[in-house]
Amino acid sequence: MSTYAGTPEAPAGASGAPPSDGPEPPVLEAVGLTKHYPVHGGGARGQRRSAVVHAVDGVDLSLHRGKVVALVGESGSGKSTIARLLAQLQPLTAGRLLLRGDDARTRGRRAFRRYVGKVQMIFQDPFGSLNPVHPVRYTLTRAVRIHQGRLRGQELEDALAALLERVHLTPVERYVDKYPHELSGGQRQRVAIARALAADPEVLLADEPISMLDVSIRLGILNLLADLRDRLHLAILYITHDIASARYFADTTLVMYAGRVVESGDSESVTQRPRHPYTRLLVSSAPDPDALAERAAAPPKGEPPSLVSPPAGCRFHPRCPFATDLCRTEVPPLLDVGRGPGGEPLRAACWGWSDRDGAPQVPADEGREA
Amino acid sequence: MTGPVLEIRDLRVDYGFGDDPTHVLRGVDLTLHRGEVLGLAGESGCGKSTLAYAATRLLPPPGLITGGEVWLTDREGNRNDILGLTDAQLRAARWRDVAIVFQGAMSSLNPVFRIGRQLTDGIRAHRPGLSARDLEARAAELLEMVGISADRLRAYPHQLSGGMRQRVMIAMALALEPQVLLMDEPTTALDVVMQRQILEQIMELRDRLGFSVVLITHDVSLLVEVADRIAIMYAGEIVEEATAADVYRRPRHPYAHGLLGSFPPLHGPRRELAGIPGSPPDLQRLAAGCPFAPRCPHAMDVCQQVRPVLGPPRTGEARRVACHLHGADLPGDVAFPAELAR
Numbered sequence: 229m230s231t232y233a234g235t236p237e238a239p240a241g242a243s244g245a246p247p248s249d250g251p252e253p254p255v256l257e258a259v260g261l262t263k264h265y266p267v268h269g270g271g272a273r274g275q276r277r278s279a280v281v282h283a284v285d286g287v288d289l290s291l292h293r294g295k296v297v298a299l300v301g302e303s304g305s306g307k308s309t310i311a312r313l314l315a316q317l318q319p320l321t322a323g324r325l326l327l328r329g330d331d332a333r334t335r336g337r338r339a340f341r342r343y344v345g346k347v348q349m350i351f352q353d354p355f356g357s358l359n360p361v362h363p364v365r366y367t368l369t370r371a372v373r374i375h376q377g378r379l380r381g382q383e384l385e386d387a388l389a390a391l392l393e394r395v396h397l398t399p400v401e402r403y404v405d406k407y408p409h410e411l412s413g414g415q416r417q418r419v420a421i422a423r424a425l426a427a428d429p430e431v432l433l434a435d436e437p438i439s440m441l442d443v444s445i446r447l448g449i450l451n452l453l454a455d456l457r458d459r460l461h462l463a464i465l466y467i468t469h470d471i472a473s474a475r476y477f478a479d480t481t482l483v484m485y486a487g488r489v490v491e492s493g494d495s496e497s498v499t500q501r502p503r504h505p506y507t508r509l510l511v512s513s514a515p516d517p518d519a520l521a522e523r524a525a526a527p528p529k530g531e532p533p534s535l536v537s538p539p540a541g542c543r544f545h546p547r548c549p550f551a552t553d554l555c556r557t558e559v560p561p562l563l564d565v566g567r568g569p570g571g572e573p574l575r576a577a578c579w580g581w582s583d584r585d586g587a588p589q590v591p592a593d594e595g596r597e598a
Numbered sequence: 599m600t601g602p603v604l605e606i607r608d609l610r611v612d613y614g615f616g617d618d619p620t621h622v623l624r625g626v627d628l629t630l631h632r633g634e635v636l637g638l639a640g641e642s643g644c645g646k647s648t649l650a651y652a653a654t655r656l657l658p659p660p661g662l663i664t665g666g667e668v669w670l671t672d673r674e675g676n677r678n679d680i681l682g683l684t685d686a687q688l689r690a691a692r693w694r695d696v697a698i699v700f701q702g703a704m705s706s707l708n709p710v711f712r713i714g715r716q717l718t719d720g721i722r723a724h725r726p727g728l729s730a731r732d733l734e735a736r737a738a739e740l741l742e743m744v745g746i747s748a749d750r751l752r753a754y755p756h757q758l759s760g761g762m763r764q765r766v767m768i769a770m771a772l773a774l775e776p777q778v779l780l781m782d783e784p785t786t787a788l789d790v791v792m793q794r795q796i797l798e799q800i801m802e803l804r805d806r807l808g809f810s811v812v813l814i815t816h817d818v819s820l821l822v823e824v825a826d827r828i829a830i831m832y833a834g835e836i837v838e839e840a841t842a843a844d845v846y847r848r849p850r851h852p853y854a855h856g857l858l859g860s861f862p863p864l865h866g867p868r869r870e871l872a873g874i875p876g877s878p879p880d881l882q883r884l885a886a887g888c889p890f891a892p893r894c895p896h897a898m899d900v901c902q903q904v905r906p907v908l909g910p911p912r913t914g915e916a917r918r919v920a921c922h923l924h925g926a927d928l929p930g931d932v933a934f935p936a937e938l939a940r
Contacts, residue, residue: 302789412877442641443816443860447873469789476862476871499864513794516864517822517846531759531792 253329254290255463256431260323261287263309267536281535283309285487291431291463298466298478304532306487307467311435315349345375348424352436354416358408364419365404371426391422395452414445431463450477471510475499483507486533486543493574503565503576506544550588554579603810604630604778609666611652620882622648624834635811637825639818641878645834646814650780654696655680655688670695693720697771701782706767707755713766714751721773740769744799761792782814797824819861822846830854833879833889836908840917848940850911850919853890855937896923896935
């Protein structure tokens with residue numbers, strides 16, 4: 229399997245260079261994706277009536293077929309909101325959503341169905357996402373009939389068998405009449421994946437697909453998704469808080485902090501030589517039995533900011549050891565900070581990589597070689 | 599400093615009454631030494647939380663302790679079997695000798711009481727003579743100890759972030775300076791950055807106050823970093839117990855080896871990982887023999903029939919493993935897997 233088939237060749241960011249085998253346009257592209265949730269009665273004395281939670285602010289993202297993009301961040305950083313926006317389960321506050329270059333925003337049920345046929349989603353909790361009163365057969369039949377027409381008899385059986393085989397639930401007879409409570413967590417997540425595949429989608433949005441599963445079976449699900457990416461040429465958005473699994477599974481990694489993308493690039497560069505101070509904090513905080521000796525003595529301090537009134541400028545500046553006045557006043561754009569092994573751009577939203585006056589002095593390279 | 603503080607001997611727990619109970623703990627032996635951090639790792643349903651609750655007699659029905667002993671050595675050197683204490687003795691010993699930070703500690707705080715009141719509750723129960731002023735001073739001291747400013751005493755839980763609530767729970771557990779702190783997945787609901795902050799704080803407090811810790815988690819790579827010794831549980835029993843470095847560098851049990859291979863590394867070479875095939879066993883339908891045999895790549899005939907006993911491996915190392923591969927009577931024609939012999 230080609231989980232580790234060398235370096236990723238796909239363009240990394242929203243406007244990345246074309247891959248070597250000709251320019252392949254992204255399947256799904258988001259430009260300036262923004263979502264604000266209104267909060268009512270914010271504040272004890274009734275002020276801030278029109279306050280909003282800045283869940284996602286100006287995120288650019290593009291998904292290409294046969295590639296996995298990981299979205300990494302802590303809880304509350306807006307990564308699940310992005311999945312819901314891309315699935316059009318919630319309306320955008322601002323920004324554009326392009327499916328194969330055309331505006332993808334749907335109005336009305338039929339258009340939404342057509343969109344859902346192309347973009348499917350897998351949820352975090354396979355214990356909650358399958359209806360407990362229906363067997364696997366019913367769950368999958370519904371998805372097949374909605375997306376593939378009114379199949380009956382042997383045709384339907386063949387379609388169900390093909391789906392279950394694709395997610396390695398074989399022999400099929402053993403699983404097709406089971407109820408969700410008779411299946412383990414990993415098997416349930418496989419059924420949820422099979423249900424998503426029934427639509428024959430081009431894009432799969434996976435929102436923390438393994439974080440609720442037993443540790444020994446998580447890699448089985450990731451390897452299955454990698455296999456589907458290769459065989460069905462799916463574009464996968466992999467949302468996770470575990471940066472090590474992003475390195476394992478994803479071609480491109482985007483790191484989010486407080487609703488904004490702070491760093492993007494190929495997964496190996498982002499995890500091995502992080503440029504943004506937040507990514508460095510994330511990488512150095514992850515459990516790593518081999519790095520005992522080189523852990524910094526000072527424990528990291530601080531917490532993510534309020535998203536109702538986020539800090540001006542860079543949202544990481546209250547916790548950043550290098551922050552200057554520039555960081556406190558102006559929002560840093562995603563700056564080009566280098567090239568990945570395949571020539572794709574690496575970007576970081578940190579003034580430390582600009583030549584502006586008063587830019588912070590961020591050490592050039594704390595990362596170590598792979 | 600050394601010497602055991604908590605000794606669990608052949609502890610057995612069933613869930614369900616009647617003719618067909620589920621055996622959730624099947625004879626667990628474990629010793630916690632003074633000042634030590636003991637990691638307890640395993641997947642969900644392997645019995646690690648049950649072990650913590652049974653050892654403190656907090657197990658709710660239908661959980662039933664059917665056998666075993668839990669010896670606690672208090673500060674004066676008296677050895678008591680927790681399972682044999684009267685209700686009054688138990689009430690006095692809880693929180694003073696053994697404290698727990700519960701799983702999902704973020705929701706263990708009562709939302710309608712201020713933090714200060716909840717912090718002093720336990721102290722007031724154990725030391726009824728203390729004045730309100732002393733209580734408040736102690737609560738302030740505890741909050742400062744876990745890195746929260748004392749003016750938060752009058753805050754309600756919802757006014758604190760998840761990480762701060764977790765710290766309040768830890769401060770509460772340390773209020774009476776217990777000798778043993780049981781922590782059941784204390785950082786699972788937190789982000790990695792907060793997880794590291796809290797764990798480093800606990801380790802620092804342990805160095806200062808000298809209590810022992812049992813840290814329960816499914817994240818083995820985290821345990822390798824913070825624990826002195828690690829016990830790995832599978833299907834209600836301990837299958838391997840050794841120092842953290844030995845478990846990480848030289849796992850002996852095939853399950854321990856598989857579990858370590860289930861976490862993709864953040865550094866070093868990228869390689870294909872497979873996790874462990876199959877899924878965790880159903881404790882209601884455990885076959886005879888080794889519970890890991892159906893998923894084990896090295897299972898032999900004997901593994902299907904005879905349950906291995908936790909004991910030192912054939913090589914005589916100072917560790918315990920429950921696997922026939924390391925038993926004294928391994929048949930000569932069996933190829934010993936190289937990855938378990940490092």
